[in-house]
Amino acid sequence: MKLAICSGPPTSGKTTVLKHVIKKLTNKGENTAFVKTDVQFACEDDFFAQELNIPTKKIYSGELCPDHCNVMILGDALEWAEKERATVLVVETAGLCLRCSPYVEGAFGMVVLEATSGMNLPKKIGPMLSLADIAVVTKIDLISQAEREVFRARILEVCPGMRIIESDALHGIGVEPIVKMIYNSSDMKEPIYLRGNPPIGTCTICVGKKEIGWKQHFGIVRPLDNQVFYRGE
Amino acid sequence: MEKIVRLERIGILGGYDKNGQPEPVREVEFNMGQVASIVGATGSGKTTLIKDVELLANKNTPSNRTITFNGIVPSEEYCPVPSDRLIALITQHTNFLSDMRVKDFLVTHASIRGSRGENSVVDETLMFANQLTGESIDTANVMTELSGGQTRALMIADAVVIGESPIILLDEIENAGIHRIKVLELLKQYKKIFIFVTHDPRITLLSDFRIVMKNGAMQKVIATNGEEKKVVEQVKKIDDLLLRLRAYIRNGEIITEFHLKE
Numbered sequence A: 001m002k003l004a005i006c007s008g009p010p011t012s013g014k015t016t017v018l019k020h021v022i023k024k025l026t027n028k029g030e031n032t033a034f035v036k037t038d039v040q041f042a043c044e045d046d047f048f049a050q051e052l053n054i055p056t057k058k059i060y061s062g063e064l065c066p067d068h069c070n071v072m073i074l075g076d077a078l079e080w081a082e083k084e085r086a087t088v089l090v091v092e093t094a095g096l097c098l099r100c101s102p103y104v105e106g107a108f109g110m111v112v113l114e115a116t117s118g119m120n121l122p123k124k125i126g127p128m129l130s131l132a133d134i135a136v137v138t139k140i141d142l143i144s145q146a147e148r149e150v151f152r153a154r155i156l157e158v159c160p161g162m163r164i165i166e167s168d169a170l171h172g173i174g175v176e177p178i179v180k181m182i183y184n185s186s187d188m189k190e191p192i193y194l195r196g197n198p199p200i201g202t203c204t205i206c207v208g209k210k211e212i213g214w215k216q217h218f219g220i221v222r223p224l225d226n227q228v229f230y231r232g233e
Numbered sequence B: 001m002e003k004i005v006r007l008e009r010i011g012i013l014g015g016y017d018k019n020g021q022p023e024p025v026r027e028v029e030f031n032m033g034q035v036a037s038i039v040g041a042t043g044s045g046k047t048t049l050i051k052d053v054e055l056l057a058n059k060n061t062p063s064n065r066t067i068t069f070n071g072i073v074p075s076e077e078y079c080p081v082p083s084d085r086l087i088a089l090i091t092q093h094t095n096f097l098s099d100m101r102v103k104d105f106l107v108t109h110a111s112i113r114g115s116r117g118e119n120s121v122v123d124e125t126l127m128f129a130n131q132l133t134g135e136s137i138d139t140a141n142v143m144t145e146l147s148g149g150q151t152r153a154l155m156i157a158d159a160v161v162i163g164e165s166p167i168i169l170l171d172e173i174e175n176a177g178i179h180r181i182k183v184l185e186l187l188k189q190y191k192k193i194f195i196f197v198t199h200d201p202r203i204t205l206l207s208d209f210r211i212v213m214k215n216g217a218m219q220k221v222i223a224t225n226g227e228e229k230k231v232v233e234q235v236k237k238i239d240d241l242l243l244r245l246r247a248y249i250r251n252g253e254i255i256t257e258f259h260l261k262e
């Protein structure tokens, strides 16, 4: 089974791009299964089940970082997709945690960014962008050629050598290279590892202590005037 | 990826009309230095055609058209990417969304393009833009604060001067708050391909040829020759008269027979 993981900020066009990609994968003879992970609401599963007539599932991460949630469920999801006789599993994540990235070794990873999101976005989203195999820039139909070029250059500043695709996703234009990369990727083999390192985590806020100020907490804490060092217990 | 060494002409290979029938015109070519217009009723497929050009369509758009370069149908290996500074499309709807200052943005864009002497290029761009718009552009302004006319003027100037795009597509800019005739005059000094989507008789008649659209298809290509060139001067006069009338009305004047005289 091939695995493709797609992340990107909300409304960046992930679902729109994937719709066209999955259609084209189907035309090439692949059977696609689709999983959506989100924090508290998603309807992509119904949309894809109806529109494309493929097996779909969704999972809400709730309290958990959606990317961490992804790690937890991916094993089960691959098993489920296998049972559904899928040859490709496509996962759309929520892409909200800007410290983590959902991509795994051996799988295709793509980030979807909207060209309308401001010239600084590529600098803000960390490993979601830097660890991807490909960056897809959508909504190019809405901005000037000049801004498209600056946006592209900003991505390359953050990730030199990143493969970038520009797409008018509404009309499914420019998505062929994505289809090709998924089609040509190899089947997943256990054990599967997360690409890159998860961020350092847990502090007392994570477990529900609400009082403001770092002196009230222990674990990994950081005062306002010090952006370099963490204090750890 | 192989790059096009030198673009001399682009072509459109016909696709299908709205009913899925092959469109009557099977091929049109645009040579460097030519100005062309796309005409037709609203909804006839003008914007779709120009978008096919912008997206370097390769049987992957709804119309199934193909864009060729120097007569060659691009293969997957030989295919320019949209950001390869080839084409700039400017419509009455394209806006700047960046909240950078005009000056900073132009400098950034010029440096990305590796333009020679960033500052002089930026100045040239502003001079060009200010000739197209009635309201001169303040470079300390944030891009999103520019008026519609200023925005379009700057986009055209940026595409021509900084972008050095060899192909410039202008979609109904007569409604975009800029001097359309000035645009045509200035653009003709640059050796590029300019394609106007337009309802404007003067722009159309000053073009080298026009494509007539109907039902989503290219119906015919008309070269502006002898007969039409003879009437261009008269059309200019009528157009100038209308422009003067517009100015009078804007100034709050009452229009009389007198205003219709030259």
Ligand SMILES: Nc1nc2c(ncn2[C@@H]2O[C@H](COP(=O)(O)OP(=O)(O)O)[C@@H](O)[C@H]2O)c(=O)[nH]1
Residues within 6 Å of the ligand: A008, A009, A010, A011, A012, A013, A014, A015, A016, A017, A112, A138, A139, A140, A141, A142, A167, A168, A169, A170, A171
């Ligand atoms: N104009 C334009 N709209 C787009 C494009 N891609 C997506 N959209 C629209 O953006 C909205 C959000 O897209 P969606 O795919 O749901 O984003 P997601 O949250 O990342 O899955 C929808 O209304 C889409 O129709 C594009 O390339 N151009």
Ligand SMILES: [Mg+2]
Residues within 6 Å of the ligand: A014, A015, A016, A044, A092
């Ligand atoms: Mg979605």
Ligand SMILES: [Zn+2]
Residues within 6 Å of the ligand: A065, A066, A067, A068, A097, A098, A099, A100
């Ligand atoms: Zn996280």
